[in-house]
Amino acid sequence: MxxxxxxxxxxxxxxxxxxxxxxxxxxxxxxxxxxxxxxxxxxxxxxxxxxxxxxxxxxxxxxxxxxxxxxxxxxxxxxxxxxxxxxxxxxxxxxxxxxxxxxxxxxxxxxxxxxxxxxxxxxxxLLMQNEVMKSELQRLSGSSEIIGDAASFKKVLRLAAKIAPTESSVMIYGHSGTGKELIANFIYKNSLRADKPFVALNCASIPDSLIESELFGHEKGAFTDAVRQKQGLVEIANGGTLFLDEIGDISMSIQPKLLRFIQEGEYRRVGGNTVLHSDVRIISATNKRLENEVANSKFREDLLYRLNVITIDLPPLRERKEDIPKLAQWFIQKKMKTRIQKTLASDAIDVLVRYEWPGNVRELENVIERAAILSHGEIIDAKDLALPVRSLSMKDSQGDEQSRLGKLVPMKEVEREHYLGVLNTLSWNKSQAAKVLGVSLKTLYTKIQQYQLKEKSY
Ligand SMILES: Nc1ncnc2c1ncn2[C@@H]1O[C@H](COP(=O)(O)OP(=O)(O)OP(=O)(O)O)[C@@H](O)[C@H]1O
Ligand SMILES: [Mg+2]
Incomplete structure (x- = not known):
């Protein structure tokens, strides 16, 4: 060629x-x-x-x-x-x-x-690919097989497959853990740029002051720590795909530069005067409704129009419960490659299907991983599942109205138990827990204090 x-x-x-x-x-x-x-x-x-x-x-x-x-x-x-x-x-x-x-x-x-x-x-x-992999950006680990038979999910996959070979910018909407990065990767792999770099930037994980230099690079001496010239991600991604994760968190100050880059393919390194060019396809993802951000003057409307030429809406897991058993079994297989395959008992499947999954597929993956490791024998049953507010999600088949009412609990208690459950499920990894819960880290800390949650108090 x-x-x-x-x-x-x-x-x-x-x-x-x-x-x-x-x-x-x-x-x-x-x-x-x-x-x-x-x-x-x-x-x-x-x-x-x-x-x-x-x-x-x-x-x-x-x-x-x-x-x-x-x-x-x-x-x-x-x-x-x-x-x-x-x-x-x-x-x-x-x-x-x-x-x-x-x-x-x-x-x-x-x-x-x-x-x-x-x-x-x-x-x-090869060097660039290496750089892409090294970049602290979270790439998909392991196999990226996609599971899902629900009609709403199949619709997403069909759309993704259809638009993958085009050059259009794609915006993926979905709550935390619904599979946004997985779909971004699927689009990339099925695009005409599949043999070119896929570079991801999590806009929420980098402070505003550094994001410009991360994206567009900087010249030597541009600021105190700029001891040598640095290539920006748009440069590394040249010819390939740039995945802007959590795009809703990108600050207003960088948005005009991003817009110009998307419109013209032009950018400048921080501290540089020369106009440089790069050709990338942009896929972005967010769990925020950007129309609301536009209304609140936190996101430029013109930028939004450029980014969401194609919009993909990922349904939350609770709206495609029929996929839960297959996903669960897939995660067991994914985690336990070398050991004897464990299977889910029907009471476990029952509990999984009833639960509402605020943290979506990621939460399911974590719960299954934990259960697969901690359960004895080849069968995982309901008691092996460390689900938050388990009692509420389990089938309450017996008892009359009165006794059920007696079991109902105030909202605060549910919230406390839910916070604690998620934290324990995620081994108290607070940033992950905040993500799964869909709250800021600050809110999580406030709740921990408010409910006096402690590790192992579950
Ligand atoms: N349909 C699916 N089939 C198989 N695995 C899936 C599916 N959807 C999500 N996963 C897995 O669930 C985990 C979370 O998915 P992913 O990181 O793509 O979600 P996300 O929407 O980007 O999450 P976040 O909002 O936390 O960034 C990943 O390990 C992913 O491989
Ligand atoms: Mg993600």
């Missing part, structure tokens, strides 16, 4: 060689920039991103080694390939020791040169 617009910088002082290289590479489909000395090359590297840099070793003013050093320090993904005469092979080997990807001796054969470039590009893509 012909490469699509991958960028190559050529730095060589011999005009004939420079031009023939440019022609060869342009015909191959690369976007080529030529420079005639090291200073020009560094100037270009400062303002544009290149996938490969072909650097002549001997150049006036600043030689190829200097440029190589610059690339090493400032352009982590650019692959430098040295161009050298036969007599300088020793120098070329030294350049490789210093981090050049490879070298080509002049006169070069077109075939050899193209092969080296293709390999260098592969390496660059």
């Amino acid at each position: 012909k490469p699509k617009g991958e960028t190559i910088l050529i730095a060589d002082d011999e005009i004939g060689l420079r031009d023939s290289l440019r022609d060869l590479l342009t015909v191959e489909g690369y976007t080529v920039t030529t420079t005639s000395n090291g200073i020009e090359a560094i100037n270009k590297l400062q303002t544009e991103q290149f996938d490969v840099a072909l650097l002549d070793i001997r150049m006036p003013k600043i030689d190829g080694f200097e440029v190589l050093r610059y690339v090493q320090q400032n352009c982590p993904f650019t692959q430098p390939i040295m161009l050298t005469g036969l007599i300088d092979v020793k120098l070329a080997v030294e350049a490789i020791r210093l981090g050049a990807y490879d070298y080509i001796t002049k006169p070069y054969s077109s075939d050899d040169l193209l092969k080296v470039i293709i390999r260098a590009l592969e390496r660059k893509n």
